[in-house]
Amino acid sequence: MKIRSIILLILSLSVISGCSWLGWGEEESTEDETSGYTEVDFYEKIQSSLNASNWSVAISNLELLESQFPFGKYAEQAQLELMYAQFKTGDHDSSIAAADRFIRLHPQHPNVDYAFYVKGLSEVSQATSAFDNFLPTDNSRRDIGTARDAFGTFSELLNRFPKSPYAPDARKRLVNLRNQLGRAEIHVANYYFSRGAYLAAANRGRFVVENFQQTPAVPDGLAVMAQGYQMLGMQELSDHAVEVLAANYPEHPSLNQSGEFDFDKRLVGSGDSFLGKITFGLIERLRPPAFDSRAIYNRSVREAELIATNDEKKEEPRSIWNRISFGLVD
Numbered sequence: 001m002k003i004r005s006i007i008l009l010i011l012s013l014s015v016i017s018g019c020s021w022l023g024w025g026e027e028e029s030t031e032d033e034t035s036g037y038t039e040v041d042f043y044e045k046i047q048s049s050l051n052a053s054n055w056s057v058a059i060s061n062l063e064l065l066e067s068q069f070p071f072g073k074y075a076e077q078a079q080l081e082l083m084y085a086q087f088k089t090g091d092h093d094s095s096i097a098a099a100d101r102f103i104r105l106h107p108q109h110p111n112v113d114y115a116f117y118v119k120g121l122s123e124v125s126q127a128t129s130a131f132d133n134f135l136p137t138d139n140s141r142r143d144i145g146t147a148r149d150a151f152g153t154f155s156e157l158l159n160r161f162p163k164s165p166y167a168p169d170a171r172k173r174l175v176n177l178r179n180q181l182g183r184a185e186i187h188v189a190n191y192y193f194s195r196g197a198y199l200a201a202a203n204r205g206r207f208v209v210e211n212f213q214q215t216p217a218v219p220d221g222l223a224v225m226a227q228g229y230q231m232l233g234m235q236e237l238s239d240h241a242v243e244v245l246a247a248n249y250p251e252h253p254s255l256n257q258s259g260e261f262d263f264d265k266r267l268v269g270s271g272d273s274f275l276g277k278i279t280f281g282l283i284e285r286l287r288p289p290a291f292d293s294r295a296i297y298n299r300s301v302r303e304a305e306l307i308a309t310n311d312e313k314k315e316e317p318r319s320i321w322n323r324i325s326f327g328l329v330d
Helices: 002-022 039-051 055-068 075-088 092-105 112-126 145-160 167-194 198-211 218-231 235-248 274-278 299-314 320-324
Strands: none
Touching: 039 055, 039 075, 055 075, 075 092, 075 112, 092 112, 112 145, 112 167, 145 167, 167 198, 167 218, 198 218, 218 235
Protein backbone atom coordinates (compact mmCIF):
# COMPACT_ATOMS: atom_id res chain seq x y z
CA MET A 1 0.00 0.00 0.00
CA LYS A 2 2.82 2.28 0.89
CA ILE A 3 4.61 1.49 -2.37
CA ARG A 4 1.44 2.23 -4.33
CA SER A 5 1.13 5.62 -2.65
CA ILE A 6 4.73 6.44 -3.48
CA ILE A 7 4.18 5.48 -7.14
CA LEU A 8 1.06 7.65 -7.36
CA LEU A 9 2.95 10.55 -5.81
CA ILE A 10 5.78 10.16 -8.33
CA LEU A 11 3.30 10.02 -11.23
CA SER A 12 1.50 13.12 -9.96
CA LEU A 13 4.76 15.04 -9.68
CA SER A 14 5.74 13.93 -13.16
CA VAL A 15 2.45 15.12 -14.63
CA ILE A 16 2.71 18.46 -12.84
CA SER A 17 6.32 19.00 -13.90
CA GLY A 18 5.44 17.93 -17.44
CA CYS A 19 2.62 20.46 -17.64
CA SER A 20 4.94 23.10 -16.29
CA TRP A 21 7.60 22.16 -18.82
CA LEU A 22 5.05 22.42 -21.64
CA GLY A 23 3.99 25.84 -20.43
CA TRP A 24 0.59 24.70 -19.11
CA GLY A 25 -0.76 26.17 -15.96
CA GLU A 26 1.47 29.21 -16.09
CA GLU A 27 -0.21 32.48 -15.34
CA GLU A 28 -0.67 34.72 -18.33
CA SER A 29 0.36 37.84 -16.52
CA THR A 30 4.10 38.44 -16.03
CA GLU A 31 5.83 41.16 -14.16
CA ASP A 32 6.19 44.26 -16.26
CA GLU A 33 9.86 44.86 -17.00
CA THR A 34 9.28 48.58 -17.15
CA SER A 35 7.67 48.76 -13.73
CA GLY A 36 9.04 51.73 -11.89
CA TYR A 37 10.58 53.31 -14.98
CA THR A 38 10.87 57.07 -15.01
CA GLU A 39 10.24 59.09 -18.15
CA VAL A 40 13.96 59.34 -18.78
CA ASP A 41 14.39 55.58 -18.36
CA PHE A 42 11.65 54.99 -20.89
CA TYR A 43 13.16 57.39 -23.40
CA GLU A 44 16.67 55.92 -23.09
CA LYS A 45 15.31 52.41 -23.60
CA ILE A 46 13.30 53.59 -26.60
CA GLN A 47 16.33 55.25 -28.19
CA SER A 48 18.32 52.06 -27.73
CA SER A 49 15.59 50.05 -29.49
CA LEU A 50 15.32 52.57 -32.33
CA ASN A 51 19.09 52.60 -32.88
CA ALA A 52 19.04 48.80 -33.02
CA SER A 53 16.07 48.86 -35.46
CA ASN A 54 14.07 46.84 -32.94
CA TRP A 55 10.85 48.50 -34.03
CA SER A 56 8.32 46.29 -32.22
CA VAL A 57 9.97 46.81 -28.81
CA ALA A 58 10.27 50.53 -29.52
CA ILE A 59 6.58 50.76 -30.41
CA SER A 60 5.53 48.97 -27.19
CA ASN A 61 7.65 51.29 -25.04
CA LEU A 62 6.56 54.39 -26.94
CA GLU A 63 2.93 53.51 -26.31
CA LEU A 64 3.69 52.90 -22.62
CA LEU A 65 5.55 56.20 -22.36
CA GLU A 66 2.65 58.09 -23.88
CA SER A 67 0.10 56.40 -21.63
CA GLN A 68 2.08 56.87 -18.40
CA PHE A 69 3.50 60.33 -19.12
CA PRO A 70 0.98 61.97 -21.52
CA PHE A 71 2.14 65.49 -20.62
CA GLY A 72 5.78 64.72 -19.99
CA LYS A 73 8.89 66.21 -21.48
CA TYR A 74 9.23 63.54 -24.17
CA ALA A 75 5.54 62.98 -24.96
CA GLU A 76 5.44 64.93 -28.24
CA GLN A 77 8.78 63.54 -29.42
CA ALA A 78 7.54 60.04 -28.59
CA GLN A 79 4.52 60.56 -30.84
CA LEU A 80 6.79 61.49 -33.75
CA GLU A 81 9.02 58.48 -33.18
CA LEU A 82 5.99 56.20 -32.83
CA MET A 83 4.66 57.08 -36.30
CA TYR A 84 8.11 56.47 -37.78
CA ALA A 85 8.50 53.10 -36.06
CA GLN A 86 5.05 52.07 -37.29
CA PHE A 87 6.04 53.10 -40.81
CA LYS A 88 9.18 50.95 -40.61
CA THR A 89 7.19 47.89 -39.53
CA GLY A 90 4.82 48.30 -42.47
CA ASP A 91 1.86 49.28 -40.30
CA HIS A 92 1.01 52.17 -42.60
CA ASP A 93 -2.56 52.65 -41.40
CA SER A 94 -1.39 53.18 -37.82
CA SER A 95 1.41 55.46 -38.97
CA ILE A 96 -1.02 57.63 -40.96
CA ALA A 97 -3.46 57.74 -38.03
CA ALA A 98 -0.65 58.74 -35.64
CA ALA A 99 0.51 61.46 -38.02
CA ASP A 100 -3.02 62.85 -38.43
CA ARG A 101 -3.45 62.87 -34.66
CA PHE A 102 -0.18 64.74 -34.15
CA ILE A 103 -1.02 67.31 -36.84
CA ARG A 104 -4.44 67.86 -35.28
CA LEU A 105 -3.16 68.20 -31.69
CA HIS A 106 0.08 70.10 -32.41
CA PRO A 107 -0.45 72.23 -35.54
CA GLN A 108 2.20 74.75 -34.44
CA HIS A 109 4.84 72.23 -33.36
CA PRO A 110 8.28 72.98 -34.86
CA ASN A 111 8.46 69.41 -36.22
CA VAL A 112 4.95 69.12 -37.60
CA ASP A 113 6.46 69.07 -41.11
CA TYR A 114 8.02 65.72 -40.18
CA ALA A 115 4.56 64.36 -39.42
CA PHE A 116 3.38 65.38 -42.89
CA TYR A 117 6.46 63.76 -44.41
CA VAL A 118 6.04 60.41 -42.64
CA LYS A 119 2.34 60.42 -43.47
CA GLY A 120 3.16 60.94 -47.14
CA LEU A 121 5.75 58.14 -47.08
CA SER A 122 3.21 55.77 -45.56
CA GLU A 123 0.63 56.66 -48.21
CA VAL A 124 3.19 56.11 -50.98
CA SER A 125 4.04 52.72 -49.48
CA GLN A 126 0.37 51.80 -49.48
CA ALA A 127 0.28 52.48 -53.23
CA THR A 128 3.15 50.08 -53.90
CA SER A 129 3.50 46.33 -53.64
CA ALA A 130 6.01 44.15 -51.82
CA PHE A 131 6.99 42.68 -55.20
CA ASP A 132 7.92 46.04 -56.74
CA ASN A 133 11.56 45.58 -55.76
CA PHE A 134 11.74 42.21 -57.51
CA LEU A 135 9.35 42.37 -60.47
CA PRO A 136 8.65 45.11 -63.04
CA THR A 137 5.22 46.44 -62.11
CA ASP A 138 3.05 49.30 -63.31
CA ASN A 139 1.70 51.20 -60.32
CA SER A 140 -0.46 53.39 -62.57
CA ARG A 141 -2.69 50.36 -63.29
CA ARG A 142 -3.57 49.90 -59.63
CA ASP A 143 -6.05 51.70 -57.43
CA ILE A 144 -4.59 55.21 -57.28
CA GLY A 145 -6.61 56.39 -54.29
CA THR A 146 -3.62 56.23 -51.93
CA ALA A 147 -1.42 57.86 -54.59
CA ARG A 148 -3.86 60.78 -54.67
CA ASP A 149 -3.72 60.96 -50.85
CA ALA A 150 0.08 61.03 -50.93
CA PHE A 151 0.02 63.74 -53.59
CA GLY A 152 -2.24 65.86 -51.40
CA THR A 153 -0.08 65.29 -48.30
CA PHE A 154 3.20 66.22 -49.99
CA SER A 155 1.53 69.22 -51.67
CA GLU A 156 0.35 70.50 -48.29
CA LEU A 157 3.84 69.94 -46.86
CA LEU A 158 5.39 72.09 -49.60
CA ASN A 159 2.71 74.78 -49.38
CA ARG A 160 3.01 75.16 -45.61
CA PHE A 161 6.72 74.47 -45.18
CA PRO A 162 8.56 75.32 -48.43
CA LYS A 163 11.88 75.54 -46.58
CA SER A 164 11.47 72.27 -44.68
CA PRO A 165 14.45 69.87 -44.83
CA TYR A 166 12.00 67.30 -46.21
CA ALA A 167 10.83 69.60 -49.03
CA PRO A 168 13.42 68.50 -51.66
CA ASP A 169 12.50 64.83 -51.34
CA ALA A 170 8.82 65.69 -51.26
CA ARG A 171 9.17 67.58 -54.59
CA LYS A 172 10.80 64.56 -56.23
CA ARG A 173 8.05 62.29 -54.97
CA LEU A 174 5.40 64.72 -56.21
CA VAL A 175 6.84 64.57 -59.72
CA ASN A 176 6.67 60.78 -59.70
CA LEU A 177 3.16 60.76 -58.24
CA ARG A 178 1.95 63.31 -60.78
CA ASN A 179 3.30 61.20 -63.63
CA GLN A 180 1.63 58.15 -62.14
CA LEU A 181 -1.74 59.89 -61.78
CA GLY A 182 -1.58 61.23 -65.33
CA ARG A 183 -0.78 57.80 -66.75
CA ALA A 184 -3.63 56.25 -64.76
CA GLU A 185 -6.05 58.61 -66.54
CA ILE A 186 -4.75 57.38 -69.90
CA HIS A 187 -5.32 53.77 -68.82
CA VAL A 188 -8.90 54.70 -67.95
CA ALA A 189 -9.33 56.39 -71.34
CA ASN A 190 -8.07 53.25 -73.10
CA TYR A 191 -10.60 51.23 -71.12
CA TYR A 192 -13.40 53.58 -72.18
CA PHE A 193 -12.35 53.08 -75.80
CA SER A 194 -12.70 49.33 -75.33
CA ARG A 195 -16.25 49.85 -74.02
CA GLY A 196 -17.23 52.19 -76.83
CA ALA A 197 -17.54 55.17 -74.44
CA TYR A 198 -15.78 57.62 -76.76
CA LEU A 199 -16.99 60.80 -75.07
CA ALA A 200 -15.79 59.58 -71.68
CA ALA A 201 -12.42 58.69 -73.23
CA ALA A 202 -12.07 62.11 -74.85
CA ASN A 203 -12.93 63.81 -71.56
CA ARG A 204 -10.20 61.82 -69.79
CA GLY A 205 -7.70 62.93 -72.41
CA ARG A 206 -8.72 66.55 -71.99
CA PHE A 207 -8.44 66.18 -68.20
CA VAL A 208 -4.84 64.99 -68.58
CA VAL A 209 -3.93 67.88 -70.90
CA GLU A 210 -5.48 70.45 -68.58
CA ASN A 211 -4.36 69.11 -65.19
CA PHE A 212 -1.15 67.15 -65.79
CA GLN A 213 0.87 69.48 -67.98
CA GLN A 214 4.57 68.68 -68.45
CA THR A 215 4.03 64.99 -67.68
CA PRO A 216 4.76 62.13 -70.11
CA ALA A 217 1.01 61.45 -70.28
CA VAL A 218 0.18 64.71 -72.13
CA PRO A 219 1.04 63.44 -75.65
CA ASP A 220 -1.24 60.45 -75.17
CA GLY A 221 -3.88 62.77 -73.73
CA LEU A 222 -3.87 64.77 -76.96
CA ALA A 223 -3.98 61.55 -79.01
CA VAL A 224 -6.94 60.32 -76.95
CA MET A 225 -8.76 63.60 -77.62
CA ALA A 226 -8.03 63.41 -81.36
CA GLN A 227 -9.20 59.82 -81.64
CA GLY A 228 -12.23 60.22 -79.37
CA TYR A 229 -13.58 63.36 -81.00
CA GLN A 230 -13.05 61.88 -84.45
CA MET A 231 -15.06 58.78 -83.51
CA LEU A 232 -17.80 61.08 -82.15
CA GLY A 233 -17.92 63.06 -85.38
CA MET A 234 -16.56 66.22 -83.73
CA GLN A 235 -14.03 66.86 -86.47
CA GLU A 236 -13.12 70.42 -85.52
CA LEU A 237 -12.14 69.43 -81.97
CA SER A 238 -10.26 66.40 -83.31
CA ASP A 239 -8.33 68.51 -85.83
CA HIS A 240 -7.36 70.98 -83.12
CA ALA A 241 -6.00 68.18 -80.90
CA VAL A 242 -4.03 66.78 -83.84
CA GLU A 243 -2.61 70.22 -84.60
CA VAL A 244 -1.38 70.68 -81.01
CA LEU A 245 0.00 67.13 -80.93
CA ALA A 246 1.91 67.54 -84.21
CA ALA A 247 3.31 70.94 -83.17
CA ASN A 248 4.59 69.80 -79.77
CA TYR A 249 5.15 66.05 -80.10
CA PRO A 250 5.91 65.32 -83.80
CA GLU A 251 7.50 61.95 -82.91
CA HIS A 252 4.29 60.54 -81.40
CA PRO A 253 3.60 57.08 -82.87
CA SER A 254 0.07 58.08 -83.93
CA LEU A 255 1.47 60.56 -86.44
CA ASN A 256 2.79 59.50 -89.82
CA GLN A 257 5.81 60.98 -91.58
CA SER A 258 3.68 63.82 -92.92
CA GLY A 259 2.51 64.75 -89.42
CA GLU A 260 -1.01 63.50 -90.05
CA PHE A 261 -2.87 61.52 -87.41
CA ASP A 262 -3.46 57.90 -88.43
CA PHE A 263 -6.92 57.26 -87.02
CA ASP A 264 -7.07 53.67 -88.29
CA LYS A 265 -3.67 52.56 -87.01
CA ARG A 266 -4.90 51.67 -83.54
CA LEU A 267 -8.09 50.07 -84.82
CA VAL A 268 -6.51 47.22 -86.78
CA GLY A 269 -4.77 44.21 -85.27
CA SER A 270 -1.04 43.73 -85.63
CA GLY A 271 -1.42 40.61 -87.76
CA ASP A 272 -0.30 38.32 -84.96
CA SER A 273 -3.76 37.17 -83.97
CA PHE A 274 -4.81 33.57 -84.58
CA LEU A 275 -7.62 34.66 -86.89
CA GLY A 276 -5.21 36.72 -88.97
CA LYS A 277 -2.73 33.87 -89.26
CA ILE A 278 -5.14 31.17 -90.41
CA THR A 279 -6.65 33.51 -93.03
CA PHE A 280 -3.22 34.84 -94.13
CA GLY A 281 -4.21 38.34 -93.07
CA LEU A 282 -7.46 38.42 -95.05
CA ILE A 283 -9.53 38.62 -91.89
CA GLU A 284 -8.27 40.68 -89.01
CA ARG A 285 -10.09 41.38 -85.77
CA LEU A 286 -10.58 45.05 -85.03
CA ARG A 287 -9.36 46.27 -81.69
CA PRO A 288 -10.14 49.45 -79.76
CA PRO A 289 -7.67 52.34 -79.66
CA ALA A 290 -5.02 52.21 -76.96
CA PHE A 291 -2.32 54.82 -76.43
CA ASP A 292 0.90 54.34 -74.49
CA SER A 293 3.96 56.31 -75.63
CA ARG A 294 5.95 56.01 -72.40
CA ALA A 295 8.82 54.37 -74.28
CA ILE A 296 9.32 57.72 -76.04
CA TYR A 297 8.41 60.36 -73.47
CA ASN A 298 8.91 58.71 -70.07
CA ARG A 299 12.55 59.04 -69.15
CA SER A 300 12.65 56.15 -66.68
CA VAL A 301 11.07 53.74 -69.18
CA ARG A 302 13.35 54.96 -71.96
CA GLU A 303 16.48 54.58 -69.83
CA ALA A 304 15.43 51.07 -68.75
CA GLU A 305 15.00 50.01 -72.37
CA LEU A 306 18.35 51.58 -73.28
CA ILE A 307 20.10 49.62 -70.53
CA ALA A 308 18.46 46.38 -71.68
CA THR A 309 19.52 47.04 -75.27
CA ASN A 310 23.12 47.75 -74.26
CA ASP A 311 23.22 44.56 -72.20
CA GLU A 312 22.06 42.57 -75.21
CA LYS A 313 24.76 44.14 -77.37
CA LYS A 314 27.47 43.39 -74.82
CA GLU A 315 26.50 39.72 -74.58
CA GLU A 316 28.65 37.75 -77.03
CA PRO A 317 27.23 34.71 -78.86
CA ARG A 318 28.00 31.45 -77.07
CA SER A 319 29.63 28.55 -78.87
CA ILE A 320 28.06 25.11 -79.04
CA TRP A 321 30.69 23.73 -76.65
CA ASN A 322 29.97 26.51 -74.18
CA ARG A 323 26.25 25.63 -74.21
CA ILE A 324 26.83 21.87 -73.89
CA SER A 325 29.24 22.28 -70.98
CA PHE A 326 27.05 24.93 -69.26
CA GLY A 327 29.78 27.52 -69.62
CA LEU A 328 32.71 25.36 -68.48
CA VAL A 329 34.27 25.23 -71.98
CA ASP A 330 34.50 28.33 -74.18
